[in-house]
Amino acid sequence: xxxxxxRLRGRGWRMTAQRRVVAEVLDGDHVHLTADxxxxxxxxxxxxxxxxxxxxxLGELVSLGEVLEVATDRRAKRYDPNAxxxxxxxxxxxxxxIRDVHPAGNPLAxxxxxxxxxxxxSAVEVTYRGVCPNCAGA
Amino acid sequence: xxxxxxRLRGRGWRMTAQRRVVAEVLDGDHVHLTADxxxxxxxxxxxxxxxxxxxxxLGELVSLGEVLEVATDRRAKRYDPNAxxxxxxxxxxxxxxIRDVHPAGNPLAxxxxxxxxxxxxSAVEVTYRGVCPNCAGA
DNA sequence: TCCTACAATGGACATTGTCCAAGTCAAGCA
DNA sequence: TGCTTGACTTGGACAATGTCCATTGTAGGA
Numbered sequence: 001x002x003x004x005x006x007r008l009r010g011r012g013w014r015m016t017a018q019r020r021v022v023a024e025v026l027d028g029d030h031v032h033l034t035a036d037x038x039x040x041x042x043x044x045x046x047x048x049x050x051x052x053x054x055x056x057x058l059g060e061l062v063s064l065g066e067v068l069e070v071a072t073d074r075r076a077k078r079y080d081p082n083a084x085x086x087x088x089x090x091x092x093x094x095x096x097x098i099r100d101v102h103p104a105g106n107p108l109a110x111x112x113x114x115x116x117x118x119x120x121x122s123a124v125e126v127t128y129r130g131v132c133p134n135c136a137g138a
Numbered sequence: 139x140x141x142x143x144x145r146l147r148g149r150g151w152r153m154t155a156q157r158r159v160v161a162e163v164l165d166g167d168h169v170h171l172t173a174d175x176x177x178x179x180x181x182x183x184x185x186x187x188x189x190x191x192x193x194x195x196l197g198e199l200v201s202l203g204e205v206l207e208v209a210t211d212r213r214a215k216r217y218d219p220n221a222x223x224x225x226x227x228x229x230x231x232x233x234x235x236i237r238d239v240h241p242a243g244n245p246l247a248x249x250x251x252x253x254x255x256x257x258x259x260s261a262v263e264v265t266y267r268g269v270c271p272n273c274a275g276a
Numbered sequence: 277t278c279c280t281a282c283a284a285t286g287g288a289c290a291t292t293g294t295c296c297a298a299g300t301c302a303a304g305c306a
Numbered sequence: 307t308g309c310t311t312g313a314c315t316t317g318g319a320c321a322a323t324g325t326c327c328a329t330t331g332t333a334g335g336a
Contacts (some may be wrong), residue, residue, distance in 0.1 A: 001152075003319095008195065014301095014302060014303080014313065014314070015302075015303095015312095016314065016315080018299075018314080019316065024288080032194070034292090035292080036291090036292080042231070048315095048316085049315085050295095050316050050317060051293090051313065051316095051317085051318090051319075052293095052295085052315075052316065053314080053315055053316070055292095055293065055294075056315085057141040065257070071209060071211075071212055073209070073213055073216055074207075074209055074323095075291085075292085075322085076211060076291080076292060076293090077293090081290070090249075090253075090254070090255065090257055090259065092257065092316095093260075096168060098330085099255050099257075101249060101253040101254075101255075102253060103248040103249045103253065104248045104249075104250060105243070105245075105248040105251075107241070107243075107245060107248070107264055108266075110239075110241040110242045110243040110245070110299080111228075111241045111242075111266055112242060115228075115239045115240060115241065116228070116239075117228065117237050117239075117270075117271070118266075118270070118274075119228055119230065119237075119266035119268040119269060119270050119271065120266070120268045120269045120270035120274055121228065121265075121266050122231075122267060122268050122269070123266070123267040124265065124266050124267065125264070125267070126245055126262060126263070126264050127262065127263045127264045128246075128249055128257075128259050128260045128261070128262050129258070129260060129262065129263070130254075130257040130259035130260050130261070131257060131258045132255075132256070132257050132283085132312085133255070133256035134149060138255075151335060152281095152282065152283070152332095152334080153333075154282095154284075154332075154333070156283080156284065156285065157283085162329080172323090173321080173323080173324080174322090184305090185286085186283085186284095188284065188285050188287095189284060189285095189286085189324090190284075190285065190286070190287095190324095190325080190326085191283080191284050191285070191324095193324065193325075194283080194284080195283095212292095213292090213323085214323060214324090215323090215324090239311095270313085277336100278335105278336090279334100279335090279336085280332100280333105280334100280335095281332100281333100281334100282331105282332090282333085282334105283331080283332075283333090284329100284330080284331070284332090285325090285327105285329080285330075285331090286327105286328105286329095287326100287328105288324100288325105288326085288332100289324105289325080289327105290325070290326095291322100291323085291324080291325095291327075292321100292322085292323085292324100293320105293321085293322080293323105294319105294320080294321075294322100295317105295318100295319085295320075295321095296317105296318095296319090296320100296324100297317105298315100298316085298317100299314105299315085299316075300310105300313105300314080300315070300316090300330080301311105301313090301314075301315090301334100302311105302312100302313085302314090303310105303311100303312105303313105304309105304310090304311095304321105305308100305309085305310090305319100306307100306308095306309085
């Protein structure tokens with residue numbers, strides 16, 4: 001479970017109670033939390049942790065490549081600890097639920113040179129939108 | 139040029155000076171403006187137009203399907219008047235420039251049923267990220 | 277021309293995120 | 307173990323973007 005903490009320690013990350021708590025929150029199986037949700041869960045474990053620290057720590061985890069930022073809607077960014085397997089997202093238009101999905105094919109290959117306008121294209125994000133079974137049934 | 143205005147009128151949209159100005163701003167060839175940029179350009183033509191009206195009008199145009207909302211970065215949403223031809227976006231990671239692109243293939247078809255988790259999937263957004271020629275040359 | 281429903285206004289408020297100066301502490305070292 | 311130091315945390319102010327609402331204005335039909 002604490003692979004994440006191990007990796008961070010191995011990289012010389014200075015370990016503090018605050019950072020440990022943030023990493024633990026993300027390391028659970030509750031994925032795709034907003035920064036505020038991360039903060040709320042962190043506060044439950046360490047009441048005096050500040051919002052600024054949560055933002056800082058999330059930013060560092062993103063820089064280290066341990067966590068992905070996901071901006072599927074106009075609301076808050078979400079943080080996805082599943083950074084080590086390429087995947088895309090499937091979002092419910094009604095309740096906002098997010099699932100990781102693994103489509104076939106390579107969307108990068110679908111962009112011909114004639115459509116690149118001289119850009120060096122290095123990444124692609126795909127967001128599928130629809131209605132989840134819960135919302136469709138209601 | 140005023141196809142957009144014509145269509146809106148044809149749909150029974152109540153035409154006001156404010157709405158006309160917003161539609162005209164979007165109908166130009168300067169695409170992918172933020173709400174604030176739209177407001178700034180609208181103010182240039184009609185100084186007393188309010189921010190709330192610009193937001194309202196943009197929201198209505200989106201609802202009518204005449205304009206697309208594009209959220210390519212964590213900053214403001216952008217509004218894309220090119221709503222009538224399906225396309226995706228190519229974004230420069232450095233300067234934020236956006237180009238419309240038309241990749242081959244249909245990304246929706248790349249998502250097998252086994253990866254749909256019971257969702258009714260209705261749309262897909264693809265954002266290519268890279269570095270534009272200007273930024274790469276600098 | 278007059279009415280009336282719909283639209284615009286503008287300012288308060290909400291949400292999300294960033295910044296900074298001051299205080300605190302983890303970790304290396306003697 | 308007990309210092310030292312520089313990195314980390316704090317909390318609150320601030321910024322950017324967007325929403326809401328009561329009031330005022332007006333487009334378009336009768």
